[in-house]
Amino acid sequence: MSVKDNIEKINSLKNAAAQRAGRDGKDVLLCAVTKTHPASEINEAIDAGITDIGENKVQEILDKYDDVKPVRWHMIGHLQTNKVKYIIDKVSLIHSVDSYKLAVEIDRRAAQHGIVMDILIQVNSALEESKFGITAEETDSLIAEILENCPHVKIRGLMCIAPFSENAGDVAGYFRIVKEIYDKYAGAPRTGLDFKYLSMGMSNDFETAIAEGSNLIRIGTAIFGARNYNKNV
Numbered sequence: 060m061s062v063k064d065n066i067e068k069i070n071s072l073k074n075a076a077a078q079r080a081g082r083d084g085k086d087v088l089l090c091a092v093t094k095t096h097p098a099s100e101i102n103e104a105i106d107a108g109i110t111d112i113g114e115n116k117v118q119e120i121l122d123k124y125d126d127v128k129p130v131r132w133h134m135i136g137h138l139q140t141n142k143v144k145y146i147i148d149k150v151s152l153i154h155s156v157d158s159y160k161l162a163v164e165i166d167r168r169a170a171q172h173g174i175v176m177d178i179l180i181q182v183n184s185a186l187e188e189s190k191f192g193i194t195a196e197e198t199d200s201l202i203a204e205i206l207e208n209c210p211h212v213k214i215r216g217l218m219c220i221a222p223f224s225e226n227a228g229d230v231a232g233y234f235r236i237v238k239e240i241y242d243k244y245a246g247a248p249r250t251g252l253d254f255k256y257l258s259m260g261m262s263n264d265f266e267t268a269i270a271e272g273s274n275l276i277r278i279g280t281a282i283f284g285a286r287n288y289n290k291n292v
């Protein structure tokens with residue numbers, strides 16, 4: 060199957076999952092995760108209608124940026140504070156804010172560029188040691204700290220990576236924890252906070268995530284095929 064065929068298939072599964080949850084598929088944003096894939100393949104996806112792409116490494120964004128057609132770039136991977144400066148003017152949304160220190164640096168760099176940066180807070184609701192993100196319990200205090208001190212940052216929602224499971228239904232509870240926090244803030248915008256995105260769901264579990272309220276899914280493998288990490292991009 061071509062990238063275009065895969066995108067069509069994901070879109071129809073996404074729409075069906077949204078409908079089952081009583082929502083409109085149009086309200087669930089498909090972010091194509093393009094890590095390890097070259098600009099030529101990314102452009103194929105853009106030609107097939109993809110408007111948003113996600114990368115998890117700063118270096119890959121920089122390497123491909125000039126060769127990719129106009130699109131919204133999402134930073135979805137762990138972001139080191141000292142690398143914020145390289146992507147601050149290139150990405151539309153940073154999904155992976157998991158510390159006050161990182162938010163402060165994003166705020167500082169955004170101020171230098173005269174912009175307000177949209178971010179999500181990454182919540183590690185399964186408490187997996189191998190994953191980044193803060194705990195559900197830490198979320199309110201991190202949000203409060205950012206609201207108080209980071210005027211060039213706007214918190215647009217939450218992001219969660221569920222543990223891998225053969226049975227995607229097993230992870231529903233981890234998504235539900237994050238949705239509960241999301242609901243507390245959604246619909247009550249104020250300066251520095253305007254929740255719009257609940258970023259949950261990957262190739263393996265996006266239908267479960269949509270059932271649990273996700274409105275932004277991050278899909279790599281199901282669009283581009285298995286990743287080859289040894290390949291030079």
Ligand SMILES: *Cc1c(COP(=O)(O)O)cnc(C)c1O
Binds near residue numbers: 115263278279
């Ligand atoms: C790689 C990645 C994805 C996509 O994973 P697939 O299983 O290939 O769909 C989604 N989110 C994050 C944060 C990733 O790093």
